[in-house]
Amino acid sequence: MDLELRHLRTLCLLADTGSVTKAATALSTSQPALTTQLQRIEREVGGRLFHRGRSGVRPTELGEFVLVRARTVLLSMDDLLHDITARGASPSALRIGGVGPLTVELSARLPEIFPGVPVHVRTEYSPKLVTDLVRAGRLDLGTTIDYVDRDLTTDGPLAWAMLAVDPLHVALWADHPLAGETFIRLEDLAGCPWALTPPDGTGWPECFYLACQRAGFSPEVPYRLHDRSEIRDLVADRRAVAPCQSDFVTGRGVVVRQLENAPIQLRHLLVWRRDSVVHQAAERIARLTRTILERDVVRS
Incomplete structure (x- = not known):
C-alpha cells in the first residue's frame, strides 16, 4: 500500500477530532472501516500513530512526527490548487506567522514600515510549518527557528535573515x-x-x-x-x-x-519569499525584529 493524500487527510482528521467515531462520521464511512484503514497506514509507516483509549485517540510520538509532515504536504498541495496573485502589488493586508511571542510583538510594530496596512497574525507550533506556509504564499512573513547550522541561501524561492542565536x-x-x-x-x-x-x-x-x-x-x-x-x-x-x-x-x-x-544552539530566523510584497522592506523588518529580540533579552 502506498500512502496517498486521502490517507494523510484521514490522519489529520483523526488528530483534530480525537475520535475514530467522529472522524468516521465526517468521512461518511464506518468506524470498523476507518480502523482497518488506520491499521494499514500504521503498517506502511512501521509503527503505531495513535494511542487508543476510552477517551478517544491521541498521537504517539511517531504520530506527532508524521502529522507535522502530513500537514505540510497537504498545505503544499492546496497551494498547487490555489491561484496566488498580485504578489508584487502593494499589500491590502500583511499575513505574518511564526512560533512564540515574537510573532505577535513584531505584528504590532509592522505598521511602522507599512503604515495603514492591516496585519493578520497566526501562530503555529511547528517552525517547519511556518516555513512551508511562507513558501506556499499563504504567509507573507514568518518568524521561525532551527537547531542546525544549515545553509539558508539556497532554499528555492525563500529568503532568510538570521536574527539571533540563543543557547538552549x-x-x-x-x-x-x-x-x-x-x-x-x-x-x-x-x-x-x-x-x-x-x-x-x-x-x-x-x-x-x-x-x-x-x-x-x-x-x-x-x-x-x-x-x-x-x-x-x-x-x-x-x-x-x-x-x-x-x-x-x-x-x-x-x-x-x-x-x-x-x-544545543537555537537560531532565530526571519523568512519570506523573494517575490513577495515584503521583499523590498526585508532589511528594515529584520532590523526591527532584532531590536525586539534584544529588548526582550535585556528584560529577562
Whole structure:
C-alpha cells in the first residue's frame, strides 16, 4: 500500500477530532472501516500513530512526527490548487506567522514600515510549518527557528535573515541541587526525568537526544507535552526538568539556567519569499525584529 493524500487527510482528521467515531462520521464511512484503514497506514509507516483509549485517540510520538509532515504536504498541495496573485502589488493586508511571542510583538510594530496596512497574525507550533506556509504564499512573513547550522541561501524561492542565536537553557525547580549554578553541565542532569515538547519538524527533539548522547547518557523522558505551561507546572512540582529557551517563564518555584558550553544552539530566523510584497522592506523588518529580540533579552 502506498500512502496517498486521502490517507494523510484521514490522519489529520483523526488528530483534530480525537475520535475514530467522529472522524468516521465526517468521512461518511464506518468506524470498523476507518480502523482497518488506520491499521494499514500504521503498517506502511512501521509503527503505531495513535494511542487508543476510552477517551478517544491521541498521537504517539511517531504520530506527532508524521502529522507535522502530513500537514505540510497537504498545505503544499492546496497551494498547487490555489491561484496566488498580485504578489508584487502593494499589500491590502500583511499575513505574518511564526512560533512564540515574537510573532505577535513584531505584528504590532509592522505598521511602522507599512503604515495603514492591516496585519493578520497566526501562530503555529511547528517552525517547519511556518516555513512551508511562507513558501506556499499563504504567509507573507514568518518568524521561525532551527537547531542546525544549515545553509539558508539556497532554499528555492525563500529568503532568510538570521536574527539571533540563543543557547538552549534548562528549567529547574528552585531548590534543585544545581539551581544555584550559573552554568550547568548537561551530563550533571543525567539522573533527572525530563519533560520535552513534541517534534517540531526542524530537528527537535533529535538534537536534544544527540546532545545527551555526546554527554554520555540517554535521558529518561516520561513527559512529552505540547503546553509549555503544563511543563512549567511539572518543573515547579519537582517532577521533571526541561530544556527551554531563555525567556521561559520563571518565578513560583522555577528557575532557568544556561547549559555549559551551549550543547544545543537555537537560531532565530526571519523568512519570506523573494517575490513577495515584503521583499523590498526585508532589511528594515529584520532590523526591527532584532531590536525586539534584544529588548526582550535585556528584560529577562
